[in-house]
Structure formats: structure tokens, C-alpha cells
Amino acid sequence: AQKITQTQPGMFVQEKEAVTLDCTYDTSDPSYGLFWYKQPSSGEMIFLIYQGSYDQQNATEGRYSLNFQKARKSANLVISASQLGDSAMYFCAMREGAEAGNTGKLIFGQGTTLQVKP
Amino acid sequence: NAGVTQTPKFRVLKTGQSMTLLCAQDMNHEYMYWYRQDPGMGLRLIHYSVGEGTTAKGEVPDGYNVSRLKKQNFLLGLESAAPSQTSVYFCASSPDRTAHSNQPQHFGDGTRLSIL
Numbered sequence: 001a002q003k004i005t006q007t008q009p010g011m012f013v014q015e016k017e018a019v020t021l022d023c024t025y026d027t028s029d030p031s032y033g034l035f036w037y038k039q040p041s042s043g044e045m046i047f048l049i050y051q052g053s054y055d056q057q058n059a060t061e062g063r064y065s066l067n068f069q070k071a072r073k074s075a076n077l078v079i080s081a082s083q084l085g086d087s088a089m090y091f092c093a094m095r096e097g098a099e100a101g102n103t104g105k106l107i108f109g110q111g112t113t114l115q116v117k118p
Numbered sequence: 119n120a121g122v123t124q125t126p127k128f129r130v131l132k133t134g135q136s137m138t139l140l141c142a143q144d145m146n147h148e149y150m151y152w153y154r155q156d157p158g159m160g161l162r163l164i165h166y167s168v169g170e171g172t173t174a175k176g177e178v179p180d181g182y183n184v185s186r187l188k189k190q191n192f193l194l195g196l197e198s199a200a201p202s203q204t205s206v207y208f209c210a211s212s213p214d215r216t217a218h219s220n221q222p223q224h225f226g227d228g229t230r231l232s233i234l
Contacts, residue, residue, distance in 0.1 A: 029217070031217040031218055032217045033218060033220070035222055035223075037222075037225075043206070043227060043228050043230075044225065045208065045210075045225035045228075047222040047223075050220045050222060052217075052220065053217070093161075095215075095217050097217030097218070098217070102215055102216055102217070103166060103168065103174070104149045104151075104166075104168070104214070104215025104216070106151075106153075106161070106163070106210075107163075108153075108160035108161040108162070109160055110158055110160045111160055
């Protein structure tokens with residue numbers, strides 16, 4: 001069954017340091033996309049970064065990068081130079097491809113709450 | 119830029135009451151989705167639509183119905199609300215559904231629903 005696992009319910013990081021949020025996934029579909037979303041305390045879902053299963057290079061978007069290890073089925077989010085505004089819940093999600101019917105639906109992990117300390 | 123708008127933002131219902139949550143998007147997206155978010159469980163798909171006039175069941179469809187009569191609107195209905203449906207509901211839309219597309223789903227701000 002398709003699944004996303006985030007094993008870190010909560011994380012702390014010191015301001016200006018880097019932090020890695022873990023995400024592992026399980027799918028038999030060779031074509032899939034991986035997304036990270038941020039949910040601040042205000043509740044909205046903010047898209048951060050995308051990695052496709054056929055992408056050869058790790059995705060980067062500003063201070064966000066994705067450590068994609070396909071053989072290990074992991075897609076960890078790295079936030080560099082943490083800021084107080086990074087305190088939020090972070091969700092890893094997977095969009096499957098043709099084998100799942102190309103519905104476009106996302107399967108979400110349980111989320112990781114990140115707190116940045118000043 | 120409105121994006122995805124959900125109405126209402128908060129609602130309290132009594133068990134057995136019915137209500138409809140409205141989702142409207144102004145981005146001309148073909149695909150729309152309803153999720154519910156519960157503590158420790160991430161977001162789970164309730165129903166989705168791949169085009170005007172079409173709907174399909176997601177992971178947790180029981181107790182909900184949906185309609186997509188217009189491309190820009192996706193309605194989620196609770197016919198007889200139950201306390202187990204207390205949750206935060208998110209609507210999302212996307213221009214693409216293929217796995218290798220980098221187009222993300224765009225989310226509304228959510229509806230916080232409490233069933234007493």
C-alpha cells in the first residue's frame with residue numbers, strides 16, 4: 001500500500017542552524033512526485049518544494065532543499081539557516097502516477113512539528 | 119489573488135444536523151480535492167473531482183457527499199453530522215494530476231468544524 005512516514009513528531013533547532021526533517025515513502029509505482037508543505041499555527045498549507053521520481057538532481061528552493069535517496073525511498077527536507085518564522089508543522093506528501101490511476105491525489109505523512117529556538 | 123476560498127471558516131453543529139462546505143477556486147483548475155486533517159494523522163482524502171460533473175471517493179468518504187456542478191466550485195456535504203466528523207477540512211485544487219508534474223495542489227485556508 002502507498003504510504004508516507006514521518007517518524008519525528010517534534011523537532012527543535014537553534015536559530016540560524018540547519019535542520020533535517022525525515023520522510024520515507026512506499027510505492028510500487030515507478031512514477032511519483034514528492035512534495036513538502038508547511039503549516040504554520042495560522043493553519044494554511046504552504047507549498048515548499050517538489051521532487052519528481054525521475055529527477056536526477058535534488059530539488060532546491062531558496063533555504064529549502066530535498067535530500068532524495070531513491071533506493072532508500074527517502075525524501076528528507078533540509079532547511080538551512082533556520083529562522084523563527086520556520087516554526088510550523090511540516091508535511092511530506094506523495095502524488096502517485098499511472099498505476100494509481102493518475103488521480104493526482106496526495107498521500108500525506110503524519111507531520112513533524114518544528115520549533116526554532118532564538 | 120483569491121486562489122482557493124473555503125466557506126465558512128468555522129462552524130459548530132449538533133449531531134444529526136446537515137451542512138455544506140463550499141470551495142471556490144479562480145485559477146481554472148481542472149482537479150479539486152477535499153481532505154480532512156485530524157491530530158497525528160496528517161491529511162486524508164475524502165472525495166475528489168477530475169473535472170466538472172465528475173466526483174470520486176477517496177480514502178475516508180463515509181458520511182460525506184460532494185458535487186461539482188461548476189468547474190470552479192466543489193461542495194462537500196454532511197447529511198447527518200456525527201462527532202467523529204469533528205475535524206479541519208481543506209479543499210485543494212491543481213492544474214495537473216500527473217505524478218511527474220511539479221504543479222502542487224493549492225489549498226484553501228481550511229474550515230474548522232465541531233460536531234457536538
